[in-house]
Amino acid sequence: MHDIYNFVSGPLVWVSFVLFIGGCIYRLISMAALAKKKDPVVYDYMNLRYALRSIFHWIIPFRSENMKRHPVFTIVTFAFHICLILVPLFLFAHIILIKESWNISWWFLSDSTADVMTLIVVGSCIYFLVRRIVQPEVKFLTSPSDYLILAIVAAPFITGFWTYHQFAGHKVMGIIHILSGEIMLVAIPFTRLSHMIFFAFTRGYMGSEFGAIRHVKDW
Amino acid sequence: MAEPAVNTTKQITDEGLVKGASKLTPEKIEQVINSVIKAETGARLKTYVDICVHCGLCSEACHFYLSHDNDPKFSPAGKVKQTIWEILNKKGKVDAEFIKRASEIASTECNLCRRCAMYCPFGIDIAYLLITMRRICHKLGVTPQYIQDTAHSHSATMNQMWVKDDEWIDCLMWQEDEARGEIPNIRIPIEKEGAEIYYSVIGPEPKFRAQLIYQAAVIMHAAGVDWTMPATPGWDNSDMCMFTGDFEMMARLKKVHYESASRLKVKKIVMGECGHAFRSVYDVGNRALGWKMPPIPMVHAIEFYYELIKDGKIKIAKKYQKPVTFHDPCNTVRGRGLHEMGRFVTNATCEKLIEMHPNREHNYCCSAGGGVINCGPPYKMTRVDGNRIKAEQLFAAKAKGAKTIIAPCHNCHGGLEDIVHHYGLDMDIKFLGDIIYETMEKPE
Numbered sequence: 001m002h003d004i005y006n007f008v009s010g011p012l013v014w015v016s017f018v019l020f021i022g023g024c025i026y027r028l029i030s031m032a033a034l035a036k037k038k039d040p041v042v043y044d045y046m047n048l049r050y051a052l053r054s055i056f057h058w059i060i061p062f063r064s065e066n067m068k069r070h071p072v073f074t075i076v077t078f079a080f081h082i083c084l085i086l087v088p089l090f091l092f093a094h095i096i097l098i099k100e101s102w103n104i105s106w107w108f109l110s111d112s113t114a115d116v117m118t119l120i121v122v123g124s125c126i127y128f129l130v131r132r133i134v135q136p137e138v139k140f141l142t143s144p145s146d147y148l149i150l151a152i153v154a155a156p157f158i159t160g161f162w163t164y165h166q167f168a169g170h171k172v173m174g175i176i177h178i179l180s181g182e183i184m185l186v187a188i189p190f191t192r193l194s195h196m197i198f199f200a201f202t203r204g205y206m207g208s209e210f211g212a213i214r215h216v217k218d219w
Numbered sequence: 220m221a222e223p224a225v226n227t228t229k230q231i232t233d234e235g236l237v238k239g240a241s242k243l244t245p246e247k248i249e250q251v252i253n254s255v256i257k258a259e260t261g262a263r264l265k266t267y268v269d270i271c272v273h274c275g276l277c278s279e280a281c282h283f284y285l286s287h288d289n290d291p292k293f294s295p296a297g298k299v300k301q302t303i304w305e306i307l308n309k310k311g312k313v314d315a316e317f318i319k320r321a322s323e324i325a326s327t328e329c330n331l332c333r334r335c336a337m338y339c340p341f342g343i344d345i346a347y348l349l350i351t352m353r354r355i356c357h358k359l360g361v362t363p364q365y366i367q368d369t370a371h372s373h374s375a376t377m378n379q380m381w382v383k384d385d386e387w388i389d390c391l392m393w394q395e396d397e398a399r400g401e402i403p404n405i406r407i408p409i410e411k412e413g414a415e416i417y418y419s420v421i422g423p424e425p426k427f428r429a430q431l432i433y434q435a436a437v438i439m440h441a442a443g444v445d446w447t448m449p450a451t452p453g454w455d456n457s458d459m460c461m462f463t464g465d466f467e468m469m470a471r472l473k474k475v476h477y478e479s480a481s482r483l484k485v486k487k488i489v490m491g492e493c494g495h496a497f498r499s500v501y502d503v504g505n506r507a508l509g510w511k512m513p514p515i516p517m518v519h520a521i522e523f524y525y526e527l528i529k530d531g532k533i534k535i536a537k538k539y540q541k542p543v544t545f546h547d548p549c550n551t552v553r554g555r556g557l558h559e560m561g562r563f564v565t566n567a568t569c570e571k572l573i574e575m576h577p578n579r580e581h582n583y584c585c586s587a588g589g590g591v592i593n594c595g596p597p598y599k600m601t602r603v604d605g606n607r608i609k610a611e612q613l614f615a616a617k618a619k620g621a622k623t624i625i626a627p628c629h630n631c632h633g634g635l636e637d638i639v640h641h642y643g644l645d646m647d648i649k650f651l652g653d654i655i656y657e658t659m660e661k662p663e
Contacts, residue, residue, distance in 0.1 A: 031262050038261025044511055058340055065581060066276055066338045073276075137284070140291030141273035141300055149272075195270040199341055202266055206342030213502065213512075216556035216580050218337050 001171065008178045016182035023189030024197050031198070047208040054207020055200055057219040064219035073131075080124035083117040084153070088181070090114075093164065111164075118161050125154035145191075152187050155180035231597050235364030236319045243315040243359060252311035255355045264351060267343045268307060271296065277345060280338035282583045283328055286607040293605070295335035295345040298324050302352040315361075322356035325349045326363050327598040328605065331462070331589035332549035337580065346589075350464065357464030365595025369459040372422075374468055377452035377475050379422030379459060388450050390425035394433045402662060405440045407432070410483065411447035417485035417515075418448050419476065419500075421457035421493045421629055428629075431491065434656040438524075441662055442532035446489075453479025456490050458499035462590030466507055473504030480515050488517035492650045494550030494628035495588060502554060519551055521627050524651055525560035528567045534660040535568055541647070542571040543654075544613070544621035546635065547582040548628035556580070564651050565625055568658045575616040583609050585626070587634025602634060603641045610642035623647040625654065 035042045057063045067074040088094060092108045099105040109117070129150055132142050159177035163170050187193050210218035256264070278284050278294035291297045302321045306313055313321075331346040339345065356362055362370075372381045382390075388409065395407040408414065418439070424431050439446045448454060453475040460468035480488050490497055497519045505513045518526075527533045545565050551557040558579040565572050577583065586606035591598065613624065613635075624639075624646050626632055635648050 031266060034265065035262035039263050041506065042262060054342065069279060070276070135275065137278040137289065137291040137294050137297065138273070138275035140294070141275055141296050146273050192270060192272050195272060195341060198266050198270050202270065203342040206336060206344060214554055214556055216553060218342065
């Protein structure tokens with residue numbers, strides 16, 4: 001058990017970070033090169049001002065018509081994404097591990113706050129799951145991989161919550177927690193989670209086309 | 220433009236699709252799909268397909284989806300799933316029946332109106348994905364017959380309606396003659412080199428809406444505009460090849476259009492009230508030819524009228540009395556943001572403007588655009604049933620008192636006429652040019 005723990009919390013962490021960061025860089029560079037070769041239109045029409053205008057409108061809740069039409073979904077997605085990013089970065093337990101390893105640390109969330117935020121992530125995932133099963137227009141688009149991706153995202157938070165609260169079998173769960181976090185990191189560049197790296201570009205390009213060429217808003 | 224609907228049931232037979240599909244082999248399908256994907260698409264298609272999280276938030280943007288009681292098969296992403304996703308997943312290994320249906324979905328159940336682009340949080344250009352499907356169908360020779368005939372006309376005559384060169388000139392002279400009954404010294408200046416403005420129209424104007432050329436001449440004359448129209452091909456700014464996926468022909472058409480304008484050394488192109496032609500000349504055709512922006516300044520009639528009225532070149536004698544509502548064509552709002560200029564002209568010429576909702580860049584499409592009306596009678600009910608939401612939107616405007624719909628686009632006229640008749644709306648449909656002509660001070 002210790003060997004497995006040492007393996008997933010040691011070498012595998014490095015492997016996953018290398019794949020995550022390297023994968024993101026690879027995806028960005030290869031896509032940029034492909035765009036240069038096959039879609040030069042993207043470079044010609046990308047316009048910083050209108051790209052940023054569009055991005056800002058879409059990262060602020062209720063700034064777009066569609067967000068106003070779906071208030072519950074808007075609140076859930078924004079809460080989900082905020083918690084999803086903040087909890088792993090500012091969790092006390094994570095920062096302790098880093099301090100022990102490299103003696104560096106930064107601001108952290110209180111455990112109770114992180115707990116609530118974790119539940120928000122898990123609750124959101126349940127909401128997405130139910131939506132996928134219940135709403136016909138979402139169900140129609142759903143493939144098995146969509147459930148898998150949802151599971152990949154939810155797993156580190158469910159297992160993290162389990163481990164922190166030391167429920168039955170928390171030692172095993174701790175190992176699964178680390179492993180699932182690593183799987184999620186690696187999944188980001190290579191699955192639909194890559195919207196994390198490409199969002200700004202697709203949004204920015206559409207914002208540029210609508211703003212600079214068509215002189216109209218895109219939200 | 221109303222044509223009889225020949226088939227109101229779901230099963231539509233289109234000769235173009237049936238014949239085209241009958242000639243396909245699995246090898247040809249696979250080869251064509253993969254060659255288009257490999258040679259003509261790149262980062263955009265890949266990113267759009269890679270990052271779509273299948274959230275379904277684009278659904279409510281689509282009038283087809285809303286009009287079919289939220290049937291997911293008609294949602295924008297739902298249509299992509301039935302076309303592009305499938306061919307990518309199967310790497311081109313699909314059968315002729317699939318291609319037939321994919322062509323039908325891409326060509327007749329989507330107007331490429333780009334409303335969904337404003338609803339996707341990631342800014343995925345769904346219209347681009349569906350036009351890519353049309354491109355593949357074009358290369359496979361599986362396109363709806365009526366629009367393909369129009370594309371053939373473009374290839375053979377450089378205009379949409381098989382208008383012969385002498386017939387075009389004849390039509391201009393005929394309209395000049397007609398207009399002289401009203402204004403004795405009016406001219407439709409043909410081939411005037413160095414004119415300020417080159418006025419271009421779409422093929423259907425000389426074919427069956429010739430009075431629009433008459434009206435334009437009266438407006439130009441009253442405003443004292445130095446204008447001309449060419450006697451050669453290039454006069455037709457329309458472009459159904461853009462919508463069949465025949466991009467080579469699209470580029471040829473735009474080349475002829477720009478070349479005829481540059482041959483006449485004009486300062487600016489003004490186009491009649493057409494939406495898709497504007498998209499082709501302003502946004503798509505120029506790119507196909509390698510120009511980032513149009514090589515000659517060009518404006519849509521809405522902007523031109525706006526300038527004439529704002530500068531006092533056109534004076535309004537008596538405003539249009541009936542309350543009007545303004546339908547924003549997708550290609551002039553989501554294609555150029557002309558909604559406020561359209562309202563300026565409307566307010567200057569009409570007593571009362573009653574807004575329909577949604578409006579401006581969020582307006583629902585007429586369901587005729589994107590070449591759908593050009594797919595002809597077999598698909599009339601596809602677009603009329605597929606746009607019940609438009610009828611509801613218009614009924615709401617009518618309930619507030621609107622009697623006339625202003626639609627500054629030819630396709631919108633055709634589409635709205637069918638919707639008005641089918642749903643019993645009993646409203647008039649006018650171009651801005653109709654209203655200006657009716658209300659302006661005319662020279663003696």
